Amino acid sequence: MPETVTLEVFRYRPEEESEPTFDSFEVPYHAEWMILDALNYIKDDLDGSLSYRWACRMGVCGSCGMLANGRPVLTCTTYLESLLPGPIRIEPLEGFPVIRDLVGDIGDFMGKLAAVKPWLIRDEEKPVEEGEYLQTPSQLDDYKQYSMCINCMLCYSACPIYRLEPDFIGPAAIALAQRYNLDSRDQGAEERMDILSQHDGIWGCTLVGECTEVCPKGVDPAGAIQRYKVSATVDYFKSLLMPRRSL
Amino acid sequence: MNPQYRAYHPRWYRKSVPIFWWLRKRSYAAFIARELTSVFVAYSAIMLVVLVLAMDRGEAAYVGMMDWLATPIVVAAHILVLLVVLFHTITWLNLAPMAIVVKLGDRKLPASAVLMGHYGAWAVCTAIVAWLLIWR
Amino acid sequence: MRRSREPIIWALFGGGGMASALLLPALILILFIAVPLGWVQSAPFEDLQALVRHPLIRLGLFVFISLCWFHWAHRFRYTLYDGLQLSHLNELIAVTTYGIASVGTVVGAYLLWGVG
Numbered sequence: 001m002p003e004t005v006t007l008e009v010f011r012y013r014p015e016e017e018s019e020p021t022f023d024s025f026e027v028p029y030h031a032e033w034m035i036l037d038a039l040n041y042i043k044d045d046l047d048g049s050l051s052y053r054w055a056c057r058m059g060v061c062g063s064c065g066m067l068a069n070g071r072p073v074l075t076c077t078t079y080l081e082s083l084l085p086g087p088i089r090i091e092p093l094e095g096f097p098v099i100r101d102l103v104g105d106i107g108d109f110m111g112k113l114a115a116v117k118p119w120l121i122r123d124e125e126k127p128v129e130e131g132e133y134l135q136t137p138s139q140l141d142d143y144k145q146y147s148m149c150i151n152c153m154l155c156y157s158a159c160p161i162y163r164l165e166p167d168f169i170g171p172a173a174i175a176l177a178q179r180y181n182l183d184s185r186d187q188g189a190e191e192r193m194d195i196l197s198q199h200d201g202i203w204g205c206t207l208v209g210e211c212t213e214v215c216p217k218g219v220d221p222a223g224a225i226q227r228y229k230v231s232a233t234v235d236y237f238k239s240l241l242m243p244r245r246s247l
Numbered sequence: 248m249n250p251q252y253r254a255y256h257p258r259w260y261r262k263s264v265p266i267f268w269w270l271r272k273r274s275y276a277a278f279i280a281r282e283l284t285s286v287f288v289a290y291s292a293i294m295l296v297v298l299v300l301a302m303d304r305g306e307a308a309y310v311g312m313m314d315w316l317a318t319p320i321v322v323a324a325h326i327l328v329l330l331v332v333l334f335h336t337i338t339w340l341n342l343a344p345m346a347i348v349v350k351l352g353d354r355k356l357p358a359s360a361v362l363m364g365h366y367g368a369w370a371v372c373t374a375i376v377a378w379l380l381i382w383r
Numbered sequence: 384m385r386r387s388r389e390p391i392i393w394a395l396f397g398g399g400g401m402a403s404a405l406l407l408p409a410l411i412l413i414l415f416i417a418v419p420l421g422w423v424q425s426a427p428f429e430d431l432q433a434l435v436r437h438p439l440i441r442l443g444l445f446v447f448i449s450l451c452w453f454h455w456a457h458r459f460r461y462t463l464y465d466g467l468q469l470s471h472l473n474e475l476i477a478v479t480t481y482g483i484a485s486v487g488t489v490v491g492a493y494l495l496w497g498v499g
Contacts, residue, residue: 097259226346236390289455316419376409
């Protein structure tokens, strides 16, 4: 096992340069270190100006997504060992404008996420006295997989369509829309369909499938999108045959 | 200090997407290859019509077309077409469980069942085509 | 907001993809390779001719051909958008691909109508 490993880190310092550069750092190698540990070492001991996001350091908050050797990963759950021998190239996620170093602007994703209304929509709220909404294990199973999304945006980085089509809503947002559409307590599928059925809302997706490949939580956004295409198509033809909107 | 830098309005770096983004990763290249199988599907549709018209015109036209199909270059070309169409079939069927989730009452049908159902349908269709064209 | 009419063409794309996936390998292997090379003996010519002249077969073929064309049109259109970044030519590409598919459908209908 090597003593040290080299990280080539993407740097963008708009106050100093107009173009990004790569800085090389040699960090000590420990078998149990993740990429995030190496980045923290760099910031603590080598270059305090390095900017990057992280929080929970255990793969549940979705903050630390970056490209490691070109592949979108969570830096807090990726061992340095899996990327040996160096040098390991660290870059910010693709598809998002870079504010500084490894920090991207995720505003577009946040806007699209809000647009799909990721909350339970009811025609009428049940009064508290009537108790909670009951759900069988089978009903939970319908949407549970899609509820695992931690909004880490690795899928957006992997998706070429997201980079090419500005109106494409993107894998995670659609998967989260499905999480609510398939929830037995939700009655908002029709409302969401207005947003999602826009030309590039979901229809920009050509099933590249990379989103599902990189998802650290097994959400399978590609599957969610394909299922939504099928249900949107069925609904469209139903509404053609029956003038009343139906879902 | 970068002369282009404006305090509180820094320029964000936006990487442009190269035209050949799909050559940079194996999975992207495989994706584009999969999409281009549609060209061979369209070609096959044309050839089927041509063959049907030849059959309609009479045995001479049919035999003539069969002879043309038997020439080495044409055979090689159609073997390529067959391989590409097989690639289309296999990738298409393998993705079916992604789009089709079947629930029987309380139980979700396992993805392997959906997959096997599709391959079974392929086998049945192949058998029917073979029966219609060969053994009658 | 008005919902896109994409479901119609997506349904055609999907139908074409499924139909071509299930039927084309056998058709190509038998009709374009095995029979011409003599690997298998096809049914007698009169039976084949009667088969293609049968109205149901002609109708089925027409539907199949048309689906294959629209499958190509939709998939090729998106490949041009994403593979060559031509989505600024959106209308032109859409009209051209679906136009070709529509023409192919009409021509196919005309030709298959005339069979027999």
